[in-house]
Amino acid sequence: MTRALILGGTADASLLAAAIAQAHIDAVYSYGGRTRAPADQPLPTRIGGFGGVSGLADYIRREGITHVIDATHPFAAEMSRNAVAACAEAGTPLIALERMAWERTQGDNWIEVADVNAAVAALPATSARVFLAIGRQHIAPFAGKPQHTYTLRFVDPPEAPLPFSADVIVSRGPFMLEAELEMMRTRGIGWIVARNSGGDGARAKIDAARILGVPVIMISRPELPERPRVESVTDVMQWLGHSTRLGA
Ligand code: 3Y8
Numbered sequence: 001m002t003r004a005l006i007l008g009g010t011a012d013a014s015l016l017a018a019a020i021a022q023a024h025i026d027a028v029y030s031y032g033g034r035t036r037a038p039a040d041q042p043l044p045t046r047i048g049g050f051g052g053v054s055g056l057a058d059y060i061r062r063e064g065i066t067h068v069i070d071a072t073h074p075f076a077a078e079m080s081r082n083a084v085a086a087c088a089e090a091g092t093p094l095i096a097l098e099r100m101a102w103e104r105t106q107g108d109n110w111i112e113v114a115d116v117n118a119a120v121a122a123l124p125a126t127s128a129r130v131f132l133a134i135g136r137q138h139i140a141p142f143a144g145k146p147q148h149t150y151t152l153r154f155v156d157p158p159e160a161p162l163p164f165s166a167d168v169i170v171s172r173g174p175f176m177l178e179a180e181l182e183m184m185r186t187r188g189i190g191w192i193v194a195r196n197s198g199g200d201g202a203r204a205k206i207d208a209a210r211i212l213g214v215p216v217i218m219i220s221r222p223e224l225p226e227r228p229r230v231e232s233v234t235d236v237m238q239w240l241g242h243s244t245r246l247g248a
C-alpha cells in the first residue's frame with residue numbers, strides 16, 4: 001500500500017500535492033517551517049525539521065512511508081542530502097522533483113558565481129542600488145559592502161534587526177513581469193543578486209533585468225548527491241503508480 005512523503009516548500013511541490021490528493025494516494029506533506037503561514041495543502045501536513053538523517057529515517061519507519069519525493073528547492077541542499085542518506089538507510093525509494101535551472105539567453109547580462117560570498121565580491125566598489133532577491137537566510141555577508149543601497153524581499157516581515165540598513169519588500173510571490181519592471185524602475189535598481197532557482201515563480205525579475213539592461217549576479221546551484229530526478233508531476237505520478245517497495 002503506497003504512503004508517500006512529500007518534502008515540499010515550493011510551487012512544484014504544491015502542484016504535486018494536488019495531483020496526489022486527487023489520485024487519493026495516502027501521503028504527508030512536509031514544510032521546513034521557514035515561513036509564518038505556509039500555504040495550506042490538500043494533504044495532512046507536518047511543519048519543521050525531522051532531526052537530521054536519523055530523525056528522517058525514524059520518521060519513515062514509524063510512519064510506514066513507502067515512497068519519498070524530494071520536491072524541495074534546488075538550494076535546500078541539506079534537506080536533499082539528508083533525504084538521500086535516510087532513504088538509503090531505510091531502504092525506501094526516493095525521487096527528486098527538480099525544476100531546470102534558468103539558462104542565460106540573448107541579452108542577459110549575468111555574472112555567474114558559486115555562492116553568496118562570491119556574490120558580495122562581484123558587486124562594484126562604487127555605491128549602487130542593489131536588489132537582493134535571495135530571501136532572509138543568506139543576507140548577512142552583504143554587510144561587508146555597506147556602501148550600497150539595498151532592497152530586500154522577504155516572505156515575512158523581518159523579526160530581528162537587519163545586519164545593514166535596507167528597504168524590505170514583504171511578498172511571497174509568485175512574481176509577475178510588469179510588477180518587477182515597475183519596482184525596479186521606481187527604485188532605480190542597478191544590480192540584482194539572485195539564485196538559480198529555476199521555475200516560473202521567480203523568473204520575472206530575471207526577464208525584467210534583461211529588458212532594463214540590469215546585470216544579474218547569479219548564484220549557481222549547490223552540488224547534490226546522485227538520485228533519481230524528474231521535472232514533471234506526471235513523471236512522479238508514474239513513478240508512484242508503477243514502482244514497487246523494492247524497486248527504484
Ligand atoms: C516555506 C511556502 C508557491 C509559493 C511561492 C516557487 C515560487 C515564490 C521563488 C524573489 C525570490 C526565494 C524564497 C522564493 C520563491 C515561490 C514559492 C518561491 C524566492 C515559499 C514557502 C516557503 C518558502 C521559504 C523561502 C525562504 C527563501 C525562499 C523567498 C509557503 C513562499 C528567495 C528563494 O524570508 C525567509 O526566510 C524566506 C525563506 C527559504 C530564502 C531561501 O533561503 O531560499 N523560500 N518560500 C517552505 C518551508 O517552510 O518548507 O510559505 O507557502 C515558497 C515559494 N518560494 O507555492 O507558489 O517556485 O517555489 N522563495 C530563491 O532564492 O529563489 C523569492 O524574491 O524574487
Ligand code: NAP
Nearest residue numbers: 008009010030031032049050051052072073076077078079
Ligand atoms: P535546507 O537548508 O536544505 O534544510 C535545513 C534543514 O531544514 C534540514 O536539514 C531539515 O531539518 C529542515 N528542512 C528543510 N526543508 C524541510 C522540509 N520540507 N520538511 C522538513 N524539514 C525541512 O533547507 P532551506 O534551504 O532552508 O529550505 C527550507 C524550506 O524552504 C524547504 O521546504 C525548501 O523547499 C523551501 N524553500 C523554498 C524555496 C523556493 O524558492 N520555493 C527556496 C528555498 C527554500 P532536519 O535536519 O532537522 O530534518
